[in-house]
Amino acid sequence: MTVESEVSAESGPRFLTKEMRKKIEEITGRYPTRRSAIMPSLFLAQEEYGYLCDEVLLEVAEALGVPEVWVYEIATFYTMFNTTPVGRFHIKLCTNVSCLLLEAGSLLSHLEKRLGIARGETTGDGLFTLSVVECLGSCDTAPVMQINKTYYETLSAEGIDQILEELKARPADGGREGAPA
Amino acid sequence: MPKITINHMEIEVDSGLTVLQACEIAGIEIPRFCYHERLSISGNCRMCLVEMEPSPRPVASCAMPVADGMVVYTNTPMVKKARKSALEFLLINHPLDCPICDQGGECDLQDITMAYGADQSRFQENKRAVAEKDLGPLVATAMTRCIHCTRCVRFSTEVAGVEEMGATGRGENTEVGTYVEMAVSSEMSGNMIDLCPVGALTSKPYAFTARAWELRHTETVDVLDAVGSNIRVDSRGNEVMRVLPRLNEDINEEWISDKTRFSYDGLKRQRLDRPYVREDGRLREASWEEAFAAIAGRIAAIKGAKGQKIAAIAGDLACCESIQALKDIMNAFKSPHMDCRQDGAMLDPAARAGYLFNTSISGIEHADLCLLIGVNPRIEAPLINARLRKRFLMGSFSVALVGAKVDLTYAYEYLGSGPRTLEQILSRSHMFAELMDAANRPMLILGQGALARADGAAVLAAARDLADQFAMVSHDRNGFNVLHKAAARVGAMDLGFVPGEGGRDVAGILDGAASGELEVVYLLGADEIDTTFLDPAFVIYQGHHGDAGAAAADVVLPGAAYTEKDATYVNTEGRVQQSRLAVHPPGQARPDWMVLRALSQALGQKAGYDTLEELRAQMIRSNAVFAELDVAAADRTAKTKWAAFGAPGKMNGSPFADTVENFYMTDPIGRASETMARCTDTFIVPHLSITGTDG
Numbered sequence A: 001m002t003v004e005s006e007v008s009a010e011s012g013p014r015f016l017t018k019e020m021r022k023k024i025e026e027i028t029g030r031y032p033t034r035r036s037a038i039m040p041s042l043f044l045a046q047e048e049y050g051y052l053c054d055e056v057l058l059e060v061a062e063a064l065g066v067p068e069v070w071v072y073e074i075a076t077f078y079t080m081f082n083t084t085p086v087g088r089f090h091i092k093l094c095t096n097v098s099c100l101l102l103e104a105g106s107l108l109s110h111l112e113k114r115l116g117i118a119r120g121e122t123t124g125d126g127l128f129t130l131s132v133v134e135c136l137g138s139c140d141t142a143p144v145m146q147i148n149k150t151y152y153e154t155l156s157a158e159g160i161d162q163i164l165e166e167l168k169a170r171p172a173d174g175g176r177e178g179a180p181a
Numbered sequence B: 001m002p003k004i005t006i007n008h009m010e011i012e013v014d015s016g017l018t019v020l021q022a023c024e025i026a027g028i029e030i031p032r033f034c035y036h037e038r039l040s041i042s043g044n045c046r047m048c049l050v051e052m053e054p055s056p057r058p059v060a061s062c063a064m065p066v067a068d069g070m071v072v073y074t075n076t077p078m079v080k081k082a083r084k085s086a087l088e089f090l091l092i093n094h095p096l097d098c099p100i101c102d103q104g105g106e107c108d109l110q111d112i113t114m115a116y117g118a119d120q121s122r123f124q125e126n127k128r129a130v131a132e133k134d135l136g137p138l139v140a141t142a143m144t145r146c147i148h149c150t151r152c153v154r155f156s157t158e159v160a161g162v163e164e165m166g167a168t169g170r171g172e173n174t175e176v177g178t179y180v181e182m183a184v185s186s187e188m189s190g191n192m193i194d195l196c197p198v199g200a201l202t203s204k205p206y207a208f209t210a211r212a213w214e215l216r217h218t219e220t221v222d223v224l225d226a227v228g229s230n231i232r233v234d235s236r237g238n239e240v241m242r243v244l245p246r247l248n249e250d251i252n253e254e255w256i257s258d259k260t261r262f263s264y265d266g267l268k269r270q271r272l273d274r275p276y277v278r279e280d281g282r283l284r285e286a287s288w289e290e291a292f293a294a295i296a297g298r299i300a301a302i303k304g305a306k307g308q309k310i311a312a313i314a315g316d317l318a319c320c321e322s323i324q325a326l327k328d329i330m331n332a333f334k335s336p337h338m339d340c341r342q343d344g345a346m347l348d349p350a351a352r353a354g355y356l357f358n359t360s361i362s363g364i365e366h367a368d369l370c371l372l373i374g375v376n377p378r379i380e381a382p383l384i385n386a387r388l389r390k391r392f393l394m395g396s397f398s399v400a401l402v403g404a405k406v407d408l409t410y411a412y413e414y415l416g417s418g419p420r421t422l423e424q425i426l427s428r429s430h431m432f433a434e435l436m437d438a439a440n441r442p443m444l445i446l447g448q449g450a451l452a453r454a455d456g457a458a459v460l461a462a463a464r465d466l467a468d469q470f471a472m473v474s475h476d477r478n479g480f481n482v483l484h485k486a487a488a489r490v491g492a493m494d495l496g497f498v499p500g501e502g503g504r505d506v507a508g509i510l511d512g513a514a515s516g517e518l519e520v521v522y523l524l525g526a527d528e529i530d531t532t533f534l535d536p537a538f539v540i541y542q543g544h545h546g547d548a549g550a551a552a553a554d555v556v557l558p559g560a561a562y563t564e565k566d567a568t569y570v571n572t573e574g575r576v577q578q579s580r581l582a583v584h585p586p587g588q589a590r591p592d593w594m595v596l597r598a599l600s601q602a603l604g605q606k607a608g609y610d611t612l613e614e615l616r617a618q619m620i621r622s623n624a625v626f627a628e629l630d631v632a633a634a635d636r637t638a639k640t641k642w643a644a645f646g647a648p649g650k651m652n653g654s655p656f657a658d659t660v661e662n663f664y665m666t667d668p669i670g671r672a673s674e675t676m677a678r679c680t681d682t683f684i685v686p687h688l689s690i691t692g693t694d695g
């Protein structure tokens, strides 16, 4: 019995579409165990919905046939998975060693002041979410932040102001976690 | 074999071992939190760091496989510093609330910090606090104390087979627990308490009742199923405070079921602590003399051959000593009417191999196929199910089930619901027969659900046929297994507590009592029968709890529970084990063999023994198996003979029934236990209402 037929038997609102489930099945083919397919499947779902609500996590677990807690562990461990809704632009500022040595701490305060929110929060207009993440693997260009899928490197307070202005001016189409900023 | 040098000492060890294991072999202690020999390696606590040439950094010895020529040091300044640092990190967020922690006095974190830690922490910042988790009625949590060793997660995933525990979040925000608030739905969850190296998971029923150093330990055996798990009963004064597992690789390894661990509060409730005699329809307190006199008077009043009018039923918790003593009395009256098969299981006393778990529990690990027939091992014998799961995880093990579909925590092939399927396999018209033919070391497990039915003897014979046809029995191996649920059953069968020539079985005894053909029925802790049949008869109940049997009795004789006597039990493997007295029976209750000996005297049938030793010698005369303790039938010098048993015949098509409705309340002790009642509310009742609305 394929996963597909098992699912179509049930009704009710579902987050994983038929196509997504098919993709997930494809993904599992690339790995020795289905557990390995959890991360790419979560990315797939996040691309679609911007964040991963509990129902999505459950459905991914069910589609993969793995215990729910495995999916939940991964989704809550990695900072690139959002388990709560995020704004149109998701700012992920690295505060790991290299960046910290190059003043990422004060950049964080700067961002918080500029956006009027604390780390982990979203601006009232739903435009920006500010997160703090671990090493983005770009230490040579520290300090670094990632907004949606784009890296912004060798940051300074002034540079950040400019980036924020640019983003605010961006037309309101398609800006979401999955898409490039 | 690789040679490795530890602290300038060269030793040779098996390849595949880890450095930590090699150190243990060399007699060097390596402190550890996350490593546990029965769980997978996770290497996350860093407590086991050692120095290894030429690595400039310390190495986690639990996760490092040995290799030839390794040079390891466990006592250098670097190692000492590494251990201090690891502990300093682990204690950063630990609340250091030992005075109010139940783990105090038996805590790895306490002990290891004393031995290897620094006396000061440099951490000045705020400690984190973690919200409590509700893991159900058995396991109490204080998750702020958790050091994220993940032993509990690995236990529930790997051993218990319920993937509900996990570590969520990251770094400072990591939390261990079930990812949605829920009780851990495992019948073995209590083992997480033993595994937790700190006080994060402790026993809820035991909470704040005693300190480890106040307890007296008694090594004994469990009787709440037929596995015979080895346990340690911890008592203070004359009260059982808790029950813990005792290591026995052949039986329970180091685990026990939640029923075994948590039923003990039932030992303190609804106890029969004095004799009772029924007068004007009501039970009134009586002295031992009055109770014996009432029995003697009633038996004297029987007209004609007394033996034909007296019957006895041995219950599921009865010890072998009392069964032998009762049988002696029955023999003295020449009564053939006795039986130990309360559930009506068609066990055949003709051949011992026909009612034993012949493969032995550890023998499961060498099988390559297992056919389950009318059995739910997860509920009937959780430890045997854990062994099956362990074998399953090793790979190349096919499991198939005939009977009620259940979740066993491992995958199996569902073949059918009843005898028809057995016939198909026997006639090789079922596909599974091919797999069985191909197997090298196949085994089958026959449950009471397949035997406690009218055609049980035919099912037994069919299962024996299966064992023969598929080469399960050879000179060095026997793959035929009966799984018992009652701790008393095998011992009673061994002692021949079954109907003699022309004797009645349990159903016959109940009928005879109802019709008046039997006048006196002796219940030795027999509570799992329909006592309404017994109404017209004079009923004597000997046991420790005021349960069904006592309620129906005319005379109640208070006996001792398994924690209160030195007694013998034979587990499902045919292993003879002895329990030890941990606390004294309450009030006037006495060890059961003494009660029966005194009774035999009052009946003018003086018993042939005066001491426990003499009684045990009598048991050995009844059956030589009692001479050899702690050995499964599979490992005995005198092999159990493979002889004819069962009665070939027509089986009916009805499905094999699930015989345990509520895992937590299979016996009078569980039914008296508040903890088991809470478990029933949490795990059984919600389940009932679901199936209720479904059908």
Ligand code: SF4
Binding pocket: B145, B146, B147, B148, B149, B150, B151, B152, B153, B176, B195, B196, B197, B198, B200, B201
């Ligand atoms: S609760 Fe105990 S066993 Fe589980 S991870 Fe925490 S410290 Fe380890």
Ligand code: FES
Binding pocket: A094, A095, A096, A097, A098, A099, A100, A134, A135, A136, A137, A138, A139, A142, A143, A144
């Ligand atoms: S530390 Fe910031 S990118 Fe590596």
Ligand code: FES
Binding pocket: B031, B032, B033, B034, B035, B042, B043, B044, B045, B046, B047, B048, B049, B060, B061, B062, B063
């Ligand atoms: S015991 Fe080796 S890392 Fe925990």
